[in-house]
Amino acid sequence: MTDTAAPDVRTHCPYCALQCGMSLGGDDRGPGGPLRITPREDVRTNRGGLCQKGWTAAEMLTVPDRLTSPMMRATRDAPLRPCTWDQALDRITSEVTRLQGAYGPDAIAVFGGGGLTNEKAYQLGKFARVALRTSQIDYNGRFCMSSAAAATGRAFGMDRGLPGPITDLGRADAILLAGGNVAETMPPFMRHLTDAQEAGGALIVVDPRRTPTARQANLHLQPTPGTDLALANGLLYLAIEEGLLDEAYLAARTGGFEAVRTVVNGYWPDRVERVTGVPVPHMREAVRLLARGERSYILTGRGAEQHARGTDMVTAFINLALALGLPGRPGSGYGCLTGQGNGQGGREHGQKADQLPGYRRIDDPAARAHVAAVWGVHPDDLPGVGRSAYELLEALGTPEGPKAMLLFGSNPVVSAPRASAVEERLDALDFLAVADFVPSETARRADVVLPAAQWAEESGTMTNLEGRVQRRNRAVLPPEGVRTDLEILAVLADRLHAPGTWSDEPAEVFEELREASAGGLADYAGISYRRIDAEGGVFWPCPSEDHPGTPRPFLERFATPDGRARFTPVEHSGPAEDVDPEYPVYLTTGRVLAQYQSGAQTRRVGPLVEAAPEAFVEVHPDLAERLGIADGDGVRVASRRGTATVRARLTDAIRHDTVFIPFHWGGEARANLLTNPALDPMSRMPEFKVCAVRLEPVLPESAPDVPIDARIEEGASA
Structure with a gap:
């Protein structure tokens, strides 16, 4: 860099809600000029780390089909x-x-x-x-987050993703993560989970797939898709049976537990094992790990939320957290892993x-x-x-x-x-x-x-x-x-x-936003650009400029009228669309490491396309053998709403009765051609995470084969 080069600009990654800190520099920073990305050590969420998407984020600015004219x-x-x-x-x-x-x-x-x-x-x-x-x-x-937002609003009176700084997780004695694959969706997040494990804490992952996150867990619970609510109620049953409740906390800080106790009496261990497929000893181990220490967290991701009963599924995990006395205590609680930036x-x-x-x-x-x-x-x-x-x-x-x-x-x-x-x-x-x-x-x-x-x-x-x-x-x-x-x-x-x-x-719009938000639950009135720069970010609610911000909002009281967290009894009912002889396999959807959301950004970045060039369907080898599908075959996946054509990827990391398709690709490979728009009655979240499908191999000449250059040219043709 020359002596006259502009100083690096401190900013954040454009992708997920971890918002990793980075600096942008380069000798030629005009439009289209090269940018150098350097991860920032001073941002505690990523502590100097970036994923592949973050490292290549500057390439997004100069993709071949970038629009420069209306x-x-x-x-x-x-x-x-x-x-x-x-x-x-x-x-x-x-x-x-x-x-x-x-x-x-x-x-x-x-x-x-x-x-x-x-x-x-x-x-x-x-x-x-x-x-x-x-x-x-x-x-x-x-x-994305609407079911968790509805559930936390109902329980705590306010929706605030994580109820404390992410660094609290690194000191936790136990963390249960339901329906999140952070090793691929936000890799620097894994450092905080690893910190906890290295200090003697336990990581419990709930997921139908043995994802990279689940492989790192001390305990992996692998339920049938759409049964998370039954599992959470079953865990609460065991907590009651084994005398693990925090009775003093329940009396002082919550309301409505007895109605929940009555409901979960119907979720005895053997019944929950039949519904979910999770062995009873694993459920007992999970509850004991959560209850054993002073600091435990229960976290949910999209896998527990993107359901036609997603609000109730999240509520079941919140009920478990409340019964164990976790929310509103330093270093403990329930949190939602927000996805989008x-x-x-x-x-x-x-x-x-x-x-x-x-x-x-x-x-x-x-x-x-x-x-x-x-x-x-x-x-x-x-x-x-x-x-x-x-x-x-x-x-x-x-x-x-x-x-x-x-x-x-x-x-x-x-x-x-x-x-x-x-x-x-x-x-x-x-x-x-x-x-x-x-x-x-x-x-x-x-x-x-x-x-x-x-x-x-x-x-x-x-x-x-x-x-x-x-x-x-x-x-x-x-x-x-x-x-x-x-x-x-x-x-x-x-x-x-x-x-x-x-x-x-932007600065003028933010000043108006501060005034408009003043007095609301998400009060930004005391947050200014000056304070953000000086303090490395400010936690809301922050009602005045002399207010320190609120990293842990529930320590003294919850945001309900009486200051108590609210239990809500919820019952398992299964997915809106179950399997049957015509559509005998569960489909679940999600993300992969090198792609993001609908792929409009990442499918145009060369290194990310090389790492993940096309969609696929994960199939257990036993299911593939029954259907006559070999690894790499083109597969037609059909639901009651449409058909997607993708390549088979055989793996024993998924259940025998379930297949998985990532949703980042367009055209005939779209996972969302298949998904069920059944809506949660409270959050209006569609049921992305489970529907019924059937699979059949397709002839080689009709298998998906879209080269990288063709995809870019297709985008540029508009």
Whole structure:
């Protein structure tokens, strides 16, 4: 580096909610110039570590099919062609005006993402309610953490991912992780689990697969998919039977336990073993490990949450944690492992159909009055509760549903359940506009595509899985012709003559967010850019600038009216769709190490494509032998909703009755062509994690074979 080179920029990884610290540097940091990534030792979540996605994150900025000009199609059947920004914005404005004039404000839908910064998530919610006056807004985080959010809100009065700093885990005597494969989804997280084991602690993993995380566990419980609730109730039964409850804690800090005790009396060990397939001795060992020490954690990931009864599944694990006296004690508790980069902050400030900034409910008159005053509108002018994510997608283009959609930071053609039906609904719209940095599978179906800036090209804040608000700092300018989402929203608000102020500067938007969140559950009023920089991040709630922030929010009381945590009795009912003679095998879905979410980013980064070039289906060798499937064969996997074609990967790390497909790929390999959109009645989470399928080998000439270059060229053709 020369003497005149700019100093490295301190920022965070663009991928998962661990938000690993990194510095970006390089001699030429103009648009498209090379960036050098250096992991930061001062950020305790990753402590100098990065996964392969983090190390290669800079390559995302210069992928071959990066969009640098707006694209528009003249008619629905015409191809997307480059156009000017004025042409694209004029088209969006005219379509919004025309359709709302004909059908009313709810004719326009907005769909956001859990990777947007706090500033963008906040501004997107404000734009929907004030500029568009529509109730029809939700986001892809509904597909990730919503069941855990609903369960923790019900039990503790507040949803705050981890209830303490991640470093608490390294001092735990026991950790039970249900439905999470952090060794692949957030590898630096494993350091904290390893710290605990090296100090004599135990790691218990609940997963139908023997994942890399499960292989490191002291104890692996391998239940039938969809039976986690029965397992958790069975563990609580054993805790009661063996006298392991914290009776003093139950009396002082909780309410409602007796109703739960009555329900779990029906989950005796032999019954739970028959339902789950987990041996009774393993269940007993798990409960004893959790109860043996002073500090224990129960954590859930998507495997326990993405179910049509996901809220109740998480509640069952929370009940177990409460019975053992864990939540609200230093170094112990229940926590949800947030997945998307800003999955925590993205659900706090107004992207969800039922929320206003600060985790306020949109149907609360006091919340409406507070936020309306900040926005400079009358409370009666704010819309009410809209449709949740899948219900919104399902309603697109129907007589009663939205006629147009504006989409930021999401790719539902790959990520939503029953994906072929989502494609049909998008195609039924009168108009679709997408802001993205590449021609994703969803962007290719749009009428207007706006080229958006990426993580290193813009500033803002992100809230990591601990509830710590952190700074993302711009290291390079975006390519010429590319704008940030804040710039896009500000100019559209101006063209639509929206009331109030609409800044495109992240710092100014954050100041407004602070005011709008003040007094809410997720109170950011005392958090400033200055404090974040000085303190290495600030934990919410933080109601004033002289408040230290709240790394452990439940030490003195829970956020319920009486300060007590609430037990809720829950019963096992099995998956919404069980196996039968026609579809005799369980399918579960998830992630792999080298890919992320819908793959729109990572499937374009060379080293990540080389590491994980295509989708696959994991099949136990015994099941494969019965079906005449060999390792590497093309396999057609069919459910009641569709068919996916992928290659077989034989492994004894999965149950005999279960197969696994990662969901990062598009086209015929989409796992979400198969998944069940059955919704949790409370969280509106679809049942991604279990459905019934059948498998059959396909002829070699019809097996999947899509080379890397062809995939990139396909994306560039939009």
